[in-house]
Amino acid sequence: MSPVDAPAFYTAFARLYDRLARAPGVGRVRRRVARTLAPPPGGTVLDLGCGTGGNAAPLCRAVGPTGRYVGVDFAAGVLRVARRRLRRRQPPWRDRATFLRGDATRPPVDAERVDVACATFLVGMLREPAAAVRRWGRLVGAGGRLALANLERTTAPLARPLNPLFRVAVRAGAPGEADGSPVERLERRVAAAHAELDRITTATVRTRGAVGFLRVTAGSVRPPSAW
């Protein structure tokens, strides 16, 4: 499969992915991201590689009734699921959430209107994750906040026996790029993205969860001249 097949992959498996994205325990991860991202009330939050919109509800709650949520994804299928769910929601935030089709590494939004941005389970799919993080940093600007959440193998002794299962799950969910080990590629990219976020932000929070499988990093972007 070529890398350009990723949107087709996520379109074909959109409904299945939606179930995984709302599995028990995942909601806790999403609430943790919203808390760590800490968007200003009334602000605009950008959700990069938003998938079926699993982050939309906690992020809309975080920005409050006058805030805005914008989700960006390049797969038409996941956006269809996200928009369908949005139509069933009640105002006020039903009218303040938008899902856009586009490349998350070059989000199709106006910089002046984005206060904070997050990417959950995305950067492991990006060929140049550190460059994407820098672009997002420029988009939210100095003082704006960024958060990343990703899965990787755990080092927790009691949970380590689950790593082979994680490897199988990553292989099954890795569209395109047939060369090399999917789990090692994912971890290389995740490490690069989180390290870059660490480098360009201040007051950076680094947390682990899900018995060591989950890594969350968030911080306030320093002025780009200081990077």
Ligand SMILES: C[S@@+](CC[C@H](N)C(=O)[O-])C[C@H]1O[C@@H](n2cnc3c(N)ncnc32)[C@H](O)[C@@H]1O
């Ligand atoms: C593992 S899913 C995560 C979805 C969502 N963030 C969540 O937490 O459930 C990765 C998503 O990123 C999207 N994606 C991957 N690369 C992208 C890119 N360059 N631009 C836009 N979307 C992208 C895929 O279509 C997919 O919906």
